[in-house]
Amino acid sequence: MVRLITHNLLACHVKGCTSNNFPLKLQDVQIALREAEFNEDFLRGFIPRLEWGALVQAAREVGDDSLPAEVPEMLDDEFLKQLHHVLLEIHIDEGSMVCPNCKHVYPISSGIPNMLLAEHEIG
Amino acid sequence: MIPTPDLSHLTRADYDHVYEPAEDTFVLLDALEEDAQSLRTIQPRICLEIGSGSGCVSAFLGAILGSSSALYLCTDINSRATRCTFLTGQQNKVSLNPINASLAQPLVKRLANSVDILLFNPPYVPTYEEEAIDAQHGADLSGSWAGGSDGMRVTDILLGQVGNLLSPKGHFYLVAVKQNNIPEIQRLMQSEHGLRSQIVLQRRAGREHLFVLKFTR
Known part of the structure; x- marks a missing residue:
């Protein structure tokens, strides 16, 4: 399954x-939207690993504009629930x-x- | 005691193209089970299995750590294997995230110093070099075992990337056989990449003398 959490870790690797x-x-x-188990510790631990701007952009590309442009200073319940949905349920x-550079x-x-x-694309 | 993952959804037709779990798989499961407590202690967030095949090992790791506690990424060069991995996740209620890719290629940029648990049961069987090269190109069953002259053709490529991928608290588990020259692997990983290692399990299974090595920073 490709969810936005995985998308956030994939880069083009053409030579x-x-x-x-x-x-x-x-x-x-x-x-498709599929429910996932909410795990606050996981989310808090994962936030530092995210490229936030890329996540916001990808969410918009799949029709979800619920995330703030920056990670809020206070990680309240409402924010974590929203992040959970965007990362793990879409x-x-x-x-x-599509690679933004080489297409x-x-x-x-x-x-x-x-x-x-x-073969000819491998670095 | 953590049960072996349920693979009853996979069929003979799947195993015509995807490696069926065998002694080398089970030795890795046993090593992970022995380390279960310490694996939970490091609170892994990103787990990556290279060459996940049936998905048995990642599903087992998910059972140790809990499905929602970590992200389980699984790459395989064989598209049938990624499909099996996906289904094995569903069957065992662990969210496995298969990616059809060679080793960690599309993840290397973003996962620098980020992988908390890295698993690799590589194609370790010594074969003719050509056989190993063709097997990887074919991306089918033989790619799961044919390893070139010392059985290290594919493993060596990944070993060069481990130092970059592992997080500061990361653990890397590698399955190997005696012919792979275990002391030389351990020496090289220390001198070239500064990774400490230990043999966590070894077992004779038929003709194979299997080892599970664990590497840490």
Whole structure:
């Protein structure tokens, strides 16, 4: 399954594509919402690992504009619940991820991203 | 006692293309179970299994740590394997996140010093070099075991990336066999990447003398 938490960790890795290769732009996506167990400790521990701007942008690309532009100083319940939903409950079942730099297209099919490259694209 | 993950949803047809859990899988499960308490203590947030195959090992790790307590990323070069991993997660109520990729390639940029638990049961069987190269290109069953002349062809590539991937508290578990030259792996990881290691489990299974190595900073 591709959720925004995974999307936030994927970068283009085509040979020579080393800058502006993240975040991958989500296109033509089919979304499903599936409930996930809320775990506050996990969320708090994961926030430092996130690229926040990339998450906000990706959420907008899948039609969710509920996240603030910056991580709030006070991580209250309402914010954590919203973050939980955006990170873990929005599933991209079909679609593609496009590199903002080299335009390489990584397809998502049945919830699995295909990040494989052809031989001549491997660095 | 943590039960072995339920794989009853996988069929013979799956195992024609995806490695069926065997002694080398179970030795890794046993090593993880022995370390269960210390693994929970480091409160892992990001777990990454390279070459997840059936998904058995990551599902087991999820049972140790709890599905919602960590993110379980699973890469495999074989698209059938990523599908099996996905289903094994569902079957065992652990959210596994399969990615069809070679090693950690698309994650390396973002996961620098971030992986708390890294798992790799590599293609370790010594074969002709060509056989290992073809097996990786084929991205099918033989890619899960054919390892080149010393069985290290694929493992060596990942070993070069481990120092970059592991978080300060990170643990890396690697399955190996005697022919892989365990002392040399340990020496190189210390001198080239500053990673300490220990043999956490070893077992003879048929012709194979299996080892599980654990690396930490």
